[in-house]
Amino acid sequence: MRKLVVLMSILAMLAQNSIQVVKSYAGEDDVGVCTAEFLKIGQGPRIVAMGGAGVAIANDVNATYWNPAGLVQLELREITAAKTSWFENIDTNYLGFAQPLLPINKMKRAMGISLTMLNVGGIEGWDNTGKNPTTLQVDNLVFTLSYALELRKGISCGFNLKTIKQDLAGNKGTGMAVDIGLLSRYSPKTSFGLNIQNLGPKFKTANAKNDLPFNIKLGVGYKPELFGENTLVAVDVEMPKDNDFNFCAGAEYFLTPRLGVRLGYNNQMGYSMGVGFKSTGEGYFEGVEVEVDYAFVSHDDFDNSHRFSFITKF
Secondary structure: HHHHHHHHHHHHHHHHHHHHHHHHHHHOOOOOOOOOOOHHOOOOOOHHHHOOOOOOOOOOOOOOOOOOOHHHHHHOOEEEEEEEOOOOOOOEEEEEEEEEEEEOEEEEEEEEEEEEEEEEEEEEEOOOOOOOOOEEEEEEEEEEEEEEEEEEOOOEEEEEEEEEEEEEEEEEEEEEEEEEEEOEEEEOOEEEEEEEEOOOOOEEEEEEEEEEOEEEEEEEEEEOOHHHHEEEEEEEEEEOOHHHHHEEEEEEEEOOEEEEEEEEEEOOOEEEEEEEEEEEHHHHOOOOEEEEEEEEEOOOOOOOEEEEEEEEEE
């Protein structure tokens, strides 16, 4: 355990130092210095409803976003589809697949793939003379390949390789990025996580090169004994390169083995809440599990957003 804490601390300090170096050149106000901001959009209503505090508790197919090291907890293949309805006709669609792999020396392994698509239509635009109005389209896409393995019992690491494409009204760009995650399931009740996101070269478009939204996420998850196995609480701290520190906290409580409720707070988004329903099929679909999740997120500066997803396990 001590070695893991030391390793996580070293990685966090190195990453934080890189942020400080960039900020020393960019100035104190770094808001807006990065491109491909859609990479910050969390995937999976369960953790979104918990304020985005997921780096230490992600244990399903959506771990490809929150912390790829969490994929080693999968027991079955999982497929997910999610949709987010945002303000101003912004829609995000997410598809993911993950499955366990054969262990190596009794150490668990897993892999995953995911596709995120963000589309914005109906934007009014004009040429450089202020005339000839037209309708602009924005399309963004991220394809992610994930791999996770246990380093020792209860300790795992994970990696994401991302291919990023962006089309802002004809101004197109492509890029690559890497995520590195660590997870310690210290006990059945406590877990710690670290995810370093969007490491990579500058993102190139036709007219410019800009940094990706590099971010460090540290978190802890805990099941309070007072409420038994039905309750989970989580707290994350984020250190993005282009913004202030972000605090996330959330809780999940299962009223029944199949029905759960969630609450969360994120100081950059606001309050969130959601519900989740689990079902095990019968008859021909015996052994196939289905989860349906919903999240509502309040936004301080924009309209509220709604997120839906389902996960099939088989």
